[in-house]
Amino acid sequence: MAPAFSALTLFDVVLCVLIIGVALCSSSVRDLFAATVLLIIYGVFVAIAWVRLGAVDVALAEAAIGAGLTGVLLIGAVARLKITESPAAAVSRWQFAAKVIPASLGLLIASGLAYLVLTVEWRETLQAPVLANLPDTGVLNPVTAVLLNYRAYDTLLETSVLFAALIASWCTTHDDLWGERAGLRQHTRRAGILATFGRFLPPIGLIVGIHIFWAGADKWGGAFQAGTIFAAVWILAIMAGVIDAPNATGRSIRSFAVAGPMFFTFVALTGVLAQSFLIIPVMVAKPLTLAIEACLTLSIAATLMLLVLGAPRRSA
Amino acid sequence: MSVIVTATTILLLLIGVAFFLAGSMGLLRFPDVHARLHALTKADNLGLGFITLALLPQAADVWIASKLVMIWLLTMLAAATVSQLIARSALHEEDVKQEPGP
Structure with missing residues (x-):
């Protein structure tokens, strides 16, 4: 041992x-x-x-x-x-300050955390109540339960921030290019290596992504992880010329990007009619959580993909 | 029996690490992009291959073992594709440098 x-x-x-x-x-x-x-x-x-x-x-x-x-x-x-x-x-004095100040702040936070972890005796953590109430959330993965039920408003705000970032990215579009496809124009040789890769990998990536989304309810995985995989697959397919990049004025891509935060907000508001803001009823906890997570996965995938491609640009 | 299995795993791991080491040396020492890619891809694929082989006897069941093999195959596919793309873009850059006319 x-x-x-x-x-x-x-x-x-x-x-x-x-x-x-x-x-x-x-x-x-x-x-x-x-x-x-x-x-x-x-x-x-x-x-x-x-x-x-x-x-x-x-x-x-x-x-x-x-x-x-x-x-x-x-x-x-x-x-x-x-x-x-x-x-x-190079303005050397400011550069120096710009390194020293964040470094000292980081050191301060790190030593504070180290002090807390090493000295404070944790008699009572939230682990026990989280696990005790797990049956009411409809999922078996405590992390998913925390993200989509106990602290659902955190996740709601997180996905809203992501959406805001997308709008900010769209705002940088040059006026003449508004309505063009996102990002640079992609040049790929037909039946070249990248094109073949872009046809071969996405099906595998989709299966892995769906698995991680589905597994998130009971084991490891979830909307953010699966959404990122879908985004990567999407970007690869666009770069390989298999599908066209979307343009920001398209209705379907916009509804993809907004589906998650919108459905989540809808659930949160209907909770108000029943009891209070952002309540997920125990009766329909599992299907509702899965539905929220599915919409979030779709929105995260679309938003991340659009963020990586960026605003429409003329190829140099 | 288990001693032989463990010994095989350790031996294969060491071979894999040796290939990774050689590949990293090549990546750091070789003069141009193509030579560095040559060092990286050969050593990387073989290194990861030997490490996968080393881990196979330790896998709890066939399901996990096939996942390991799958990871190896996918990594090789990605590495092969990416190195082709890097090599081609390096060739393109060399062309541009040589004839700055059009």
């Missing part, structure tokens, strides 16, 4: 050192592209850390959104910054 324990401890210590090291590299390196790549690596390490902590749901979300999607968005941003970047724009 003892040797296995120490090997795992060694693994954890190495992982922690790697996480801190990569985080420091990412925030101190000068080249923006290198910083982004290091941030993606940081996300992968953090996902492994979540697995070690037994939080597989969070690990899936971190890998899909923290490392994957944020990485893609940042790489896109770096690529666009390259065009406008001027090399001689």
Whole structure:
């Protein structure tokens, strides 16, 4: 027993050192592209850390959104910054301050959290009440129960924020290009490697995404993880020229993007008629939760896909 | 029996790690994009292949084992596609650099 324990401890210590090291590299390196790549690596390490902590749901979300999607968005941003970047724009004093202030704040928060975790004795956590009320939520995965039932308003606000981000992204569209297809025009060779890949992978990705959505009710998975996979599949199919990129004025893509927050708000408001805001009745908890989650998955997929493609642009 | 299985796993893992190490060295040391891709793809595919083979005897059932094989195949497919795309875009960039006329 003892040797296995120490090997795992060694693994954890190495992982922690790697996480801190990569985080420091990412925030101190000068080249923006290198910083982004290091941030993606940081996300992968953090996902492994979540697995070690037994939080597989969070690990899936971190890998899909923290490392994957944020990485893609940042790489896109770096690529666009390259065009406008001027090399001689270094104001050293402010740059120094811009690094020291967030670093000290981060250190302060980290040491505060470490102090709390190490010194405070947790006599009573919310674990027991969460598990005790699980039958009323209609799902078996406590994380899904927290996200879609106990703390449903958090998730409602989260998806609304995502929707707001999409509108902000649409607002950056040039007037002449409004109504064009999202993002750059894609150039793909017919029956080329990317086109073949774009036809082969999406069916597998769809099956994995549906599995993760469905599994989210009882085991690990959920709307955000599945939505991100669907978004990735969607983007791949667009890049490979299998389907066309949507345009922001299209009615169906708009209803996809709004379906989740709208249905969620609808459920929340009907709760007012019964008892109070955002009540999910025990009788229909399982089907209602699944329906909300399905709409959310669709909206998250559409929104993330549109965010990655960005506003319509003329190809250079 | 279990000693042989464990020994096989450890041996295959070590071979896999050796390939990953060689691939990473190549990625860091080789001079241009194509050479680096060569190092990365060969070593990556073989490294991951050996690690998958190493984990197969440890899998609890056929279901998990087939998931492992599936991950390996999908990673190889993605790696092969991506390296082709990177190589082609590198070739394109070289062309642009050589003849800046049109």
